[in-house]
Amino acid sequence: MRVVLTGGGTGGHIYPALAIGREVTAREPGSSLLYIGTSRGLEGRIVPQQGIAFEDITITGFRRSLSWDNVRTVMRFVQGVRRSKQLLRKFKPDVVVGTGGYVCGPVVYAASRLGIPTLIHEQNVIPGLTNKFLSRYAQGVAVSFAESVPYFSRCPDVVHAGNPCATTVLSADRNKGFASLGLLPETPFVLVAGGSGGAKALNEAMTEMMPLLPKLADTHFVFVTGERFYEETETRIRKLMPAAANRVQVLPYIHNMPEVLAAASLFIGRAGASFLAEITALGIPSVLIPSPNVTNNHQEANARSLADAGAAVMILERDLTGSLLFSHISAIMGNIAHRRSMALASRKLGMPEAASTIYDQIVRLSRKS
CATH class of the missing domain: 3.40.50.2000 (Glycogen Phosphorylase B;)
Structure with missing residues (x-):
């Protein structure tokens, strides 16, 4: 052909x-x-x-x-x-x-x-x-x-x-995802990524959230800032939470995203169509912050589709704060039954x-x- x-x-x-x-x-x-x-x-x-x-x-x-x-x-x-x-x-x-x-x-x-x-x-x-x-x-x-x-x-x-x-993402090896992050297999971790270029609003909320992390034990964070935001964000987080180095990995970019995504317990990020296709195929629950700077505000419609099905929580960027983001992450990661329910709803949407x-x-x- x-x-x-x-x-x-x-x-x-x-x-x-x-x-x-x-x-x-x-x-x-x-x-x-x-x-x-x-x-x-x-x-x-x-x-x-x-x-x-x-x-x-x-x-x-x-x-x-x-x-x-x-x-x-x-x-x-x-x-x-x-x-x-x-x-x-x-x-x-x-x-x-x-x-x-x-x-x-x-x-x-x-x-x-x-x-x-x-x-x-x-x-x-x-x-x-x-x-x-x-x-x-x-x-x-x-x-x-x-x-x-x-x-x-x-x-x-x-x-x-x-x-x-x-x-494409279904062929990703999740064990390679854990290994690339230096994590033991099956380590629960939250993947935070604002797209290939990063998202300033999400980075700000994550930075604001850092002092609350001690309240959420046994959860690792992989925080992808985007290359242009990396140095500033990484420096601020280390000053705020020097003791969090073993629980928060701050990275400018991930080159093996399908493998890392396949290993993640929860995804936090934008509502681009390709990302949503990947997380639903894998059955990953999510907290979505749709970008307001896209044509026809289509990311909000994308995110609402998952939220209405119980597969995701949607936070509009104008409402995003570190405390609100933490409350949703804590509710999902702190309740295995709730996380499994969201994962099942996500997988049902997957194609x-x-x-x-x-x-x-x-x-x-x-x-x-």
Whole structure:
């Protein structure tokens, strides 16, 4: 099978595309993949490292207010469609898969104009602007949350598939996660991470919470600050709690996140779609602080979906304090029955077969062409 993948801007769009690509090549080892993105986006760095052929187009997103930049964006879109058609005619894909971000627009639209089957994947509860636009042209849509289905009523083939990142994390070795942290297997620990870049509000709340830690015995914390916040945060915590060195690991970044996540007893962090797919596939309870600085406030909708199911507690950033965060962590880690109940609810939401479901949809669409 020959498949074009496209999606970019953030890891939340890129990693699902890569997970779909891995599933395709695992199921059909002779398959060929081409990733079309922008050289300025993260995909320009991440994708080539995965050994996948990469081609770039030039495109920018629309501003939500009247601006001459939008006129230039329209011109870039037209040029992007032209460039995408050239790449698609050369590669001759059986199907084109878009996972969101404005780079998907010209690629998926060009494929539809050329009669190539197209599938888009929506990671969040509330669809992004690009996927809303592309749903008029795509033959198939795969969604991560059941609540997203009504947004794509025009599409003839909509599947509640889950997020393919959930499939990837299941192969993670939790024992390697414990070992990488220097912890004995089965040590209860709370993983705190504000995303790859860190989250200042979460870091502040964690720092404020440190004096309360003696009240919660026998629980280890792995606190990932983000590289730009690391030195300041680590210094403040050591001054506040010099005796906590054996219970709190402060790290700038974790390179083996799937393994560490698989070993965690509780996750504290943002409500990005890929992270939520991973923790529900693994059945990990969580305390979620959705970022208020995202399009359509989609992280709050993501977090509310888990909270309503009993799999998570949601704290809005405007309400976040160290004492409130500690109270929720203490309630979960101090009550094994409660934690197990949340873990069960989390696992019920998990869709570890997501990549396989999306692969089946791709095959179905390609056979209709």
